[in-house]
Amino acid sequence: MNRETTIAVGRHIESIEPYKPGKPLEELERERGIKNAIKLASNENPLGPSKKALTVLKKGLSGLHRYPEGSGRRLREAIAQKHKLKPEQVILGNGSDEIMDLAAKTFLSPGDEALIGDLTFAIYHISVTAHHGVAVRVPLRDGRFDPEAMAARCTPLTRLVFICNPNNPTGTMITRRELDRLLSRLPQNVLVIMDEAYAEFADDPEFPNTIEEVKRAAPVLVLRTFSKMYGLAGLRIGYGLSRPDVIEAMNRVRLPFNTNSPAQAAALAALSDETHVARSLRINREGRRYLSESFTGLGLKFLPSQANFIYVDIGRDGAAVYERLLQKGVIVRHIEGRRLRVSIGRPAENRRFIKALTDILKTK
Numbered sequence: 001m002n003r004e005t006t007i008a009v010g011r012h013i014e015s016i017e018p019y020k021p022g023k024p025l026e027e028l029e030r031e032r033g034i035k036n037a038i039k040l041a042s043n044e045n046p047l048g049p050s051k052k053a054l055t056v057l058k059k060g061l062s063g064l065h066r067y068p069e070g071s072g073r074r075l076r077e078a079i080a081q082k083h084k085l086k087p088e089q090v091i092l093g094n095g096s097d098e099i100m101d102l103a104a105k106t107f108l109s110p111g112d113e114a115l116i117g118d119l120t121f122a123i124y125h126i127s128v129t130a131h132h133g134v135a136v137r138v139p140l141r142d143g144r145f146d147p148e149a150m151a152a153r154c155t156p157l158t159r160l161v162f163i164c165n166p167n168n169p170t171g172t173m174i175t176r177r178e179l180d181r182l183l184s185r186l187p188q189n190v191l192v193i194m195d196e197a198y199a200e201f202a203d204d205p206e207f208p209n210t211i212e213e214v215k216r217a218a219p220v221l222v223l224r225t226f227s228k229m230y231g232l233a234g235l236r237i238g239y240g241l242s243r244p245d246v247i248e249a250m251n252r253v254r255l256p257f258n259t260n261s262p263a264q265a266a267a268l269a270a271l272s273d274e275t276h277v278a279r280s281l282r283i284n285r286e287g288r289r290y291l292s293e294s295f296t297g298l299g300l301k302f303l304p305s306q307a308n309f310i311y312v313d314i315g316r317d318g319a320a321v322y323e324r325l326l327q328k329g330v331i332v333r334h335i336e337g338r339r340l341r342v343s344i345g346r347p348a349e350n351r352r353f354i355k356a357l358t359d360i361l362k363t364k
């Protein structure tokens, strides 16, 4: 075989940088020969999965020789009931990631544009570009989506608008009024994708209720996930809610068995585990308060978070602090420049992170 011959990738793929996930715990422990590292880097649920989901998973393993029910009918019905929608308004994905990708695959023709924030979840850019679209980055204002700027960048080529609410990595939200303004200024043939992976953590009364937009048949696709509040990130399952015509179009290109049967069953159980959700919410609120107060005590600026992570300016080279935190067995995310994103963990994990950060900031 000629080792010199490279396989050309599509020209539209050349500019794509692969998604960089948070560093896995095992990797850090193996690399540094340490134990008991903590990971506050991927906005996972520090309490783990719902017990109800685990019970169902263990029981359901004997059916693994069968293909799953492709559309996840039972789970879709339960999700529809929860949100008072019809099952044909629900689509499941192998994580909500997959539904973003399906949307780009379904609704973009070559050269079509999708508006995204200039500091937001990385997958929008990857999916849009991979499906021959053009991702147009619109600057955030004070770490928040700016409806006026977004509407102003809409052109006849715009097909999709991605709004991450609360936004990753900034943790900030777009308010009901701001979203209304944006929707009223966009043409009806533009689909607004509301990525609400962290919506269950938001407690601001101004947080928009986008399910109502779906009910009134607005051109909106709402994305939710079982990876965050429900603690099932490893199973890969999320869902989208929209008008039946939008869901039907995406179903045409959805691979037949995109969500697996254990994931469907566990998600169904987790959906009704209100105790787990309430505990997760409580620990998140307490952690959010503790970290916010600690940052203030350390004189650090941070953005008010509506999610299960906080975006903080640590006032010096973020990459160096990230590295020194790793040395202390604490994994966070370095976003850019002086900014880190830290997921809210269990109380002991939050304290360990703040202690490590305090020690680092005391030194030069």
Ligand SMILES: Cc1ncc(COP(=O)(O)O)c(C=O)c1O
Pocket (backbone or CB within 6 Å): 042, 043, 094, 095, 096, 097, 098, 121, 164, 167, 168, 195, 197, 198, 224, 225, 226, 227, 233, 236, 237, 238
């Ligand atoms: C904003 C946002 N959307 C979606 C996802 C992906 O979620 P899922 O695990 O459902 O693919 C993430 C994961 O970190 C996220 O931060």
